[in-house]
Amino acid sequence: MASEPTTVTITGGGGQIGYALMFRIAAGDLLGPGRPVRLRLLEIPQGMRAAEGAALELQDCAFPLLREVDVTDDPLTAFNGARIAMLVGARPRTAGMERGDLLAANAGIFGPQGRAIGAVADEDVRVVVVGNPANTNALIAAASAAPDIPTDRFTALTRLDHNRAVGQLAEVLGVPAGEIADVIIWGNHSATQFPDVDHAILPDATPVREALAERLGGEAAAAAWLDDTFIPRVAKRGAEIIEVRGSSSVASAANAAIDHVRDEQLGTHNGWTSAAVVSRGEYGVPEGLVCSLPVVSRGDGKGYRVIEGLHLDDRARGRLAASVDELVAERDAVRALGVL
Numbered sequence: 001m002a003s004e005p006t007t008v009t010i011t012g013g014g015g016q017i018g019y020a021l022m023f024r025i026a027a028g029d030l031l032g033p034g035r036p037v038r039l040r041l042l043e044i045p046q047g048m049r050a051a052e053g054a055a056l057e058l059q060d061c062a063f064p065l066l067r068e069v070d071v072t073d074d075p076l077t078a079f080n081g082a083r084i085a086m087l088v089g090a091r092p093r094t095a096g097m098e099r100g101d102l103l104a105a106n107a108g109i110f111g112p113q114g115r116a117i118g119a120v121a122d123e124d125v126r127v128v129v130v131g132n133p134a135n136t137n138a139l140i141a142a143a144s145a146a147p148d149i150p151t152d153r154f155t156a157l158t159r160l161d162h163n164r165a166v167g168q169l170a171e172v173l174g175v176p177a178g179e180i181a182d183v184i185i186w187g188n189h190s191a192t193q194f195p196d197v198d199h200a201i202l203p204d205a206t207p208v209r210e211a212l213a214e215r216l217g218g219e220a221a222a223a224a225w226l227d228d229t230f231i232p233r234v235a236k237r238g239a240e241i242i243e244v245r246g247s248s249s250v251a252s253a254a255n256a257a258i259d260h261v262r263d264e265q266l267g268t269h270n271g272w273t274s275a276a277v278v279s280r281g282e283y284g285v286p287e288g289l290v291c292s293l294p295v296v297s298r299g300d301g302k303g304y305r306v307i308e309g310l311h312l313d314d315r316a317r318g319r320l321a322a323s324v325d326e327l328v329a330e331r332d333a334v335r336a337l338g339v340l
């Protein structure tokens with residue numbers, strides 16, 4: 001007998017990333033080939049037609065694992081029984097908008113969605129926030145779903161940054177991306193993030209820093225490349241994609257969101273990965289902030305676990321602190337709005 005379908009809810013189902021996500025999920029890339037899925041697409045009224053059109057195309061794919069597609073503009077319908085929720089739809093920054101306006105507009109989305117998740121989602125739901133500002137949107141959604149859903153079920157996406165960092169290193173070192181393990185994205189999904197290779201290794205346990213020094217002509221050259229080229233390029237890769245492609249990252253963002261959920265559900269391989277999780281004070285990050293940290297999952301249903309005890313030198317501590325300061329400022333701005 002076929003197993004019960006898993007309900008996966010995508011918000012912003014009429015948008016670009018939603019469109020790129022749903023076909024791969026329906027094809028089995030999220031939960032594996034043995035798990036049928038029911039997709040629920042949440043949109044605002046203006047986005048409904050686009051989501052409905054995408055649902056027609058899903059039907060035309062005749063995916064064997066796809067049992068049902070619902071399109072709705074009602075969060076209570078969209079999150080009903082959701083086991084996995086991918087919160088993609090968000091209010092983009094428009095001309096003249098201050099950061100406080102952006103946070104307020106998104107609090108108006110992620111607060112109600114968090115409450116709806118608390119009210120009707122599966123009690124073991126896992127939520128990943130993709131819509132920006134992703135870390136703080138996740139903080140708002142988690143606070144709004146509590147106490148019905150434990151806050152540690154909420155995460156935000158920094159896997160795209162992680163994958164971008166691995167891609168850059170693979171190119172410079174001339175090795176396949178799959179051979180680079182234990183890169184870390186620390187902090188906020190923003191320009192202040194800290195892509196860190198200090199713990200990264202190659203399959204024969206050679207530190208990536210050592211391999212970079214060999215490739216680039218010494219430790220000083222490697223250090224300069226990391227600070228002056230690698231970190232800004234990873235942190236600003238979204239802008240580079242817009243400049244070259246004429247449109248923002250879509251397939252790579254959807255791919256990263258799938259990597260994030262799949263590894264959380266089925267387990268990480270090849271060392272750790274990066275995800276923004278609710279801090280329990282690890283590495284001095286204030287408790288409760290949604291901050292990107294090194295994580296692993298055993299695929300045992302308990303979600304991501306933070307890798308603790310890594311040594312951070314002064315440079316790393318300073319970079320992490322700068323990004324955490326930004327997260328604290330975002331949280332305080334949201335608090336000032338009376339949202340948290």
Ligand code: NAX
Pocket residue numbers: 011012013014015016017018042043044046047088089090091092109129130131132134157158159160161189238248249250253
């Ligand atoms: P699009 O504008 O193509 O799609 C967003 C969709 O969300 C629209 O169809 C809109 O109608 C819908 N929407 C808006 N408010 C909603 C609500 N309250 N409920 C349900 N749906 C709602 O944007 P897209 O390119 O898909 O990007 C989506 C979000 O991902 C943006 O916030 C973007 O900044 C963010 N990103 C996050 C990344 C990450 O790594 N965390 C990387 C990629 C991307 O930039």
